[in-house]
Amino acid sequence: MVTVHNFTYGVFNPALGYAMSCLGAFLGLRCVTRARAHEGRSKARWLVLAAVAIGACGIWVMHFIAMLGFTIPDQTITYNVPVTIASMLIAIAVVGAGLFIVGYGDGSVGRLAAGGIVIGIGVASMHYLGMAAMIMPDTMSYSPVLLALSVVIAIVAGTVALWIGTWVRGIGATIGAALVMGVAVSGMHYTGMAAMHVHQGTMAGMPGGGATPAAFLFPLLLGISVLALILTLMISMSPSEEEIREDVAMRERMELLQQRAASAEQRPRQRSGGIHW
Numbered sequence: 001m002v003t004v005h006n007f008t009y010g011v012f013n014p015a016l017g018y019a020m021s022c023l024g025a026f027l028g029l030r031c032v033t034r035a036r037a038h039e040g041r042s043k044a045r046w047l048v049l050a051a052v053a054i055g056a057c058g059i060w061v062m063h064f065i066a067m068l069g070f071t072i073p074d075q076t077i078t079y080n081v082p083v084t085i086a087s088m089l090i091a092i093a094v095v096g097a098g099l100f101i102v103g104y105g106d107g108s109v110g111r112l113a114a115g116g117i118v119i120g121i122g123v124a125s126m127h128y129l130g131m132a133a134m135i136m137p138d139t140m141s142y143s144p145v146l147l148a149l150s151v152v153i154a155i156v157a158g159t160v161a162l163w164i165g166t167w168v169r170g171i172g173a174t175i176g177a178a179l180v181m182g183v184a185v186s187g188m189h190y191t192g193m194a195a196m197h198v199h200q201g202t203m204a205g206m207p208g209g210g211a212t213p214a215a216f217l218f219p220l221l222l223g224i225s226v227l228a229l230i231l232t233l234m235i236s237m238s239p240s241e242e243e244i245r246e247d248v249a250m251r252e253r254m255e256l257l258q259q260r261a262a263s264a265e266q267r268p269r270q271r272s273g274g275i276h277w
Contacts, residue, residue, distance in 0.1 A: 002198040005071050006190070013069030017062040017248050021184035024058020025161070028095075029174045030235045041215060047103050049098030049231065054161070057228045059095070060088045063130055064184055064217055072198065075136055078210030079217060083133035087218040094122020095158075102162045112166075115264055116159025123154040123185075129193050135210040136197045142193045146195030147202065150188050157184030226238055 007014065035046035064084075071077070098119035105111035109193040127150070132142065161184075162179040211217075 001032060002200055003068055004196075004198050005073070006066075006069060006193050008069045008071045013066050014122050017065040017189075018182050018186050020065060020225070020228075021058050021062035021121075021185045022178045023232075024056070024061065024187075025181035026112035026174055026178035027228060027231050027235060028054035028058060029168055029177055030104070032099065032125055033169055033174070034235075034238065035038060035099075042048070043103065044100075047099045047233075048096060050099055050165075051092050053228065053231055055095035056088055056224055057231075059126065059185055060091045060130075061221055061224050061228075062182075063087075063127060063189055064221060066186075066211055067130070067134075067187055068217065070102050070193070072136065072138070074128060075138070076212070078135045078212050080135060082228065083129060084220075085268075087130040087133065090129060091126040094119055094125070097122070099156060099165070102166065112130070112159060114169055115162045119149065119158030119161065120199040121153025122240055123188065124192070127154075127189060129194065131192070133210075133254045136198075138200055141197050141199060143195045143197065144190060150192040152193060153191055154186040155186065157171060157181065157188060160184065 011128075015079045031050035031053060035050065037193045038046060098115035101115040101118065105115075128142075128147075161181050164181070168174050168177050173254055
């Protein structure tokens with residue numbers, strides 16, 4: 001079995017990956033709180049933004065930042081570009097599916113469980129597809145027990161994330177929830193990495209050459225980080241859930257007052273138009 005290093009640069013990659021995971025979770029949860037205050041297309045737009053934040057930044061970026069610290073002595077690891085991109089799209093799609101299942105549901109436990117399973121299986125698929133994108137001289141295999149454990153962790157993390165999204169509101173609570181979600185995502189990743197074993201032999205099943213992390217992954221990770229910054233600014237400038245609900249309530253009160261005023265104007269007209277003896 002070939003010796004591998006998951007922490008080539010010490011705690012730098014795990015710490016940065018965890019920070020990005022927490023940031024993605026925080027942004028996603030803030031989008032979810034705003035989605036709760038909307039209906040129709042507005043709700044859908046906020047849920048899509050939440051899926052991008054959690055799927056791309058909170059999960060995918062965390063995975064590949066951690067993978068930048070994965071090395072094999074005297075070997076060069078490259079990444080298949082289409083498969084790597086596909087793993088990011090899968091992460092966004094499955095998180096979005098879970099959010100829509102719960103966001104447009106009736107709040108039942110069944111909906112929550114279904115959404116959590118979808119997200120969990122999708123996150124695990126993203127992880128192992130991202131691992132399959134690696135091109136190296138050796139072959140990989142996985143411990144069935146640890147692989148299954150990583151999938152269970154992903155399902156639990158996905159379910160907890162959806163459950164948190166149904167009630168979290170304040171900034172402080174959102175930060176705490178994001179820290180917990182970051183631990184869950186990082187735990188799933190490193191459990192999956194512990195399940196992997198590398199053996200000497202020619203790797204099969206990944207045609208064509210790949211791109212080095214410096215030429216491909218680093219610019220892509222940087223671009224997504226900038227996207228996360230833009231999303232942060234969008235959320236910070238948009239009304240909060242409480243402000244949205246207060247605005248809706250005020251509009252409803254104004255409409256009610258206008259209806260009462262119109263009704264009050266009609267009553268004198270009806271009396272003055274009656275028959276006098």
